[in-house]
Structure formats: structure tokens, C-alpha cells
Amino acid sequence: MLSTCLDLALLCHPVLAFVTMSRPKMQVPGSRLQYFLVSFLSILALRYASSTYFAYPNEIISGVCQTHDQPNPIAALFPNNATGTLNGTVVIIPISLELARSIIPSQYRILEHAYRDLVPSFPEGMYPAVLQALHDHEVQAFGYKIPDFSRAGIEFPFLDLLGDNTTSFKWAPSLLMSAGHEIALKGAMDYGTNVFASVFDPPCDAYQSTPSKDASTAYYSAKSSEVGAASVSTLFSSTQDSPFPLSFFKNFTNQPTFADGKTCDNMIRLYNTSVTTSPNQIETVRGSVKVNIPPFSDEQEWKGVYGLRMDTAFIENNYLPCEDFRGYSGRD
Numbered sequence: 001m002l003s004t005c006l007d008l009a010l011l012c013h014p015v016l017a018f019v020t021m022s023r024p025k026m027q028v029p030g031s032r033l034q035y036f037l038v039s040f041l042s043i044l045a046l047r048y049a050s051s052t053y054f055a056y057p058n059e060i061i062s063g064v065c066q067t068h069d070q071p072n073p074i075a076a077l078f079p080n081n082a083t084g085t086l087n088g089t090v091v092i093i094p095i096s097l098e099l100a101r102s103i104i105p106s107q108y109r110i111l112e113h114a115y116r117d118l119v120p121s122f123p124e125g126m127y128p129a130v131l132q133a134l135h136d137h138e139v140q141a142f143g144y145k146i147p148d149f150s151r152a153g154i155e156f157p158f159l160d161l162l163g164d165n166t167t168s169f170k171w172a173p174s175l176l177m178s179a180g181h182e183i184a185l186k187g188a189m190d191y192g193t194n195v196f197a198s199v200f201d202p203p204c205d206a207y208q209s210t211p212s213k214d215a216s217t218a219y220y221s222a223k224s225s226e227v228g229a230a231s232v233s234t235l236f237s238s239t240q241d242s243p244f245p246l247s248f249f250k251n252f253t254n255q256p257t258f259a260d261g262k263t264c265d266n267m268i269r270l271y272n273t274s275v276t277t278s279p280n281q282i283e284t285v286r287g288s289v290k291v292n293i294p295p296f297s298d299e300q301e302w303k304g305v306y307g308l309r310m311d312t313a314f315i316e317n318n319y320l321p322c323e324d325f326r327g328y329s330g331r332d
Contacts, residue, residue, distance in 0.1 A: 065204040067148060070275040072138035074313045082316040084139035085275055088206035089220065089236055090253060091131040091289055091307030092244055093154070100127035100156065103295040104171060109160040114168050118248045130155045130170075130252060131289050131307070133220050133234055135206040136184070149178035150200040151188075152222045152232040154293060157252035161261060162326055169264070169322070170255040174294045176200075176222040176230055190319065192260025194294055196224040207309065210235070216283075218309070230294075236287030242306045246271075246282070249308055254330035258322060266317040266325070273313040283309040 069087045100110060115128055122128065133152040138145060153175040161169040175188050179197035188195045200222045202208040207218035216238035224230040250271060256264040276282060285308065290301040 067135070067137060067204040069135060069137035069148070069205070070280065070311060072140065072313065073274045074270070074315070075138065075140055078315055080142060082139065082141040082318065083314065084316075085137045085311055085313050086134045086269065087137060087275075087311040088132065088134035089234060089285065089307050089309050090249060091133075091234070091236075091285075091305055092248075093129040093131055093289060093302050093305050094123055094126040095129050097125055097127045100129065104156055104159065108169075108171060109163075109165075111158045111160050111165070111168055114158045115248075115252075118251055119244060121243065128157065128252070130157055131232070131234070131291070132253075133206065133222070133232060135204070146183050147181065148204065149181040149184045150198075150203070150206075150222065151175050151177045151184070152198075152200075152220075154291060154296070155257070157255050161258060161264075161322055164326060167326055167328055168252075168255050169325070170252060170257045171259070172257050173259055174230070176224060176232055176293070179225045187318070188259075191258065191263060191265060194259075196226070196230040196293075198222045198224045198230070206311075207234075207236075213237070216285075217287075228292075231290075231292045233290045234287060236285035236307065236309065238309075239284055239286040239306070242284045242286075244306060246308075251330055253312075256320075256322065256325045256328060261322065263319040264322040264325060266320055268315045268317075269312045270314065271312060275311040275313055280311060285309050 069085060072083060072085050074083050097110065097112070104110065110127060112127075116122055119128075131152070131154055135148065135150050137148050139148075140146070153172055155170050155172045157170040158168045159171050161167070172191075172193060174194040174196070176196045176198040177184050177188060179199060185195055185197060201220070207220045209215060210217045210219050214237070217235065218237075219233070219235050221233040222231060250269075253269045254267070256266055258264045270276070271282075274280070284306070286304065286306050288301065288303045289305060290299065292299045
């Protein structure tokens with residue numbers, strides 16, 4: 001816009017000077033002619049400066065957003081599939097079965113036997129809600145790559161969507177997602193997800209070390225662009241012990257995911273690629289989670305909860321009929 005205005009001024013400037021000098025009644029002394037010359041050169045210099053400024057990429061002007069995520073290791077292996085990496089923290093949040101049944105739609109029965117088969121010691125009368133706070137990196141398919149984005153939400157696994165008392169599905173009703181990333185926002189909304197365009201800290205990574213604490217302690221936060229609509233914040237530190245085996249995480253992270261139940265997302269998370277295995281590693285963490293997000297009616301906070309901090313590659317199949325997953329047991 002500024003460049004256009006300056007171009008117009010440069011175009012009109014000599015015309016005005018010519019008209020002024022060619023008409024006797026409008027002729028001006030030499031000092032006025034010098035003024036025309038100086039002003040013309042000033043506008044020309046300003047136009048050059050503005051074009052140079054706007055020629056720089058936005059990243060240089062506003063500061064480069066640099067991620068620490070590892071490259072997508074499977075893009076070349078699956079060029080015709082949607083692939084990428086998911087870096088972040090996956091947390092198991094035990095909530096009462098009573099609370100779970102009050103917020104999960106009544107048509108979806110909780111398969112308590114399914115999660116107790118995996119973790120027999122899971123506390124009685126409790127249900128494993130899940131927080132996923134993630135950064136999607138190098139997501140691509142058919143040679144087309146989309147910009148990275150972040151997302152966070154509470155999910156509800158081990159649900160009987162098909163009424164077969166066997167197949168576990170995961171309900172993901174709400175998500176905070178990177179504001180301005182229209183592809184990711186629309187992709188989630190098409191599932192019927194309640195999506196909140198949000199600002200994340202850190203903006204380009206899955207978590208950030210806390211300077212005042214030891215190096216293993218990291219924070220993460222997301223706030224909706226609409227003030228007060230939704231938020232997620234976490235603070236986790238490394239720990240040696242966890243009551244939940246890796247097999248438990250592999251199971252629920254690979255369950256088909258739905259929002260309104262019309263279609264399902266088949267997110268296959270791989271735990272055996274270079275971003276997850278040595279020298280990279282899965283880190284057991286313990287810490288706190290605070291959320292303000294539907295379907296919870298008010299702010300919730302949990303302390304002393306366990307999770308995994310990890311990076312995994314994934315293959316994703318979108319908008320599939322949920323019936324296709326009858327009997328599906330996941331994979332790693």
C-alpha cells in the first residue's frame with residue numbers, strides 16, 4: 001500500500017512541476033524549483049527504501065521461528081500418504097468414572113475391561129483421560145508439505161463407538177490449534193471438533209525448558225485467541241518411575257479418533273523410527289496440568305500425573321468410515 005502511494009506521487013510530481021513552469025501566471029522563482037527537485041529526490045529515496053524493506057521475508061522482519069524437531073524420517077517411504085512427526089507430551093489423567101460418564105456422550109460406553117486388561121493396577125473407580133500437547137512437524141503427502149503447527153486437547157480413549165464391546169475408539173471433542181493455520185484448523189473442524197484458534201508458548205516447539213529449574217523441567221502453554229475461551233498449561237520434570245507401561249501409551253495413541261462420530265481419523269504413531277529410538281529417547285515425566293476446555297464446564301487442574309515426553313513419526317488416514325475399524329487393535 002505504501003509503495004503504491006509513493007509510485008503515484010512520483011508519477012504526479014513532474015507533471016505538477018511542468019504545469020507550474022509552463023504557465024506564466026504560475027511560474028515560480030528558482031528556490032521553488034529547487035524545492036520541486038529536492039522533494040522529488042526525497043520521494044524517490046523513500047520509495048527505494050520501502051521496496052527494499054518489503055523485499056525481506058517475513059521471518060527476517062519478525063524474527064525466525066526455529067524448531068528443534070527432528071526431520072520426518074518416513075516421508076520417502078510413504079510418499080502417497082500423509083506423514084509427519086508428533087513431538088510433545090502425552091499425559092494420563094486419572095479422573096473418576098462418575099465424572100467421565102457425565103461428560104462423555106451417553107451413547108458411547110466406556111470399555112473399562114479394555115484398559116484394565118492393559119493396566120490391571122489402574123485405580124478402582126477411575127478412568128484414564130489423556131492430554132496430548134503436541135507439535136506437528138514436516139506434515140506432507142504427494143510431495144506437498146504444510147507449515148508446522150501446534151495443538152493440545154483432552155481425549156477420552158477406550159470408548160465403544162460401534163457397540164461391539166470390543167473395539168476401542170478415542171473421543172477428541174475439543175482442540176486448541178495454532179491460530180492462522182487454516183489447513184489444520186479446517187481439517188479438525190471437518191471432524192466436528194470444537195476448535196479454538198490459539199497462541200502457543202513456545203510457538204515452534206513442543207515444550208520449553210524452565211530456566212529457574214533443572215534442565216529436565218519444561219513448560220508448555222496454549223491460550224485461545226478469544227480471551228478466556230480455552231487454555232492448556234503444563235509443567236513436567238523427568239522421573240524414573242511410572243505406573244503405566246509403554247504398551248499402554250502405544251494402545252491408546254493408536255486408537256481411531258472421532259469427534260462427532262460421522263468419520264474417524266486413523267493416526268498410526270510409530271514407535272520404532274529414528275526420532276524415537278536411540279540416540280533419541282522416550283522420557284518418562286511427572287508434573288501438573290491445568291486446562292480450561294470443553295467438555296469440562298470449568299477449569300480443571302491435576303498434579304502428580306504421569307506421561308511420556310517423546311517424538312514419534314506417524315502415518316495418517318483421514319475421514320474414514322468408523323465402521324471400517326471394527327475389531328481394530330492398533331499397531332506400533
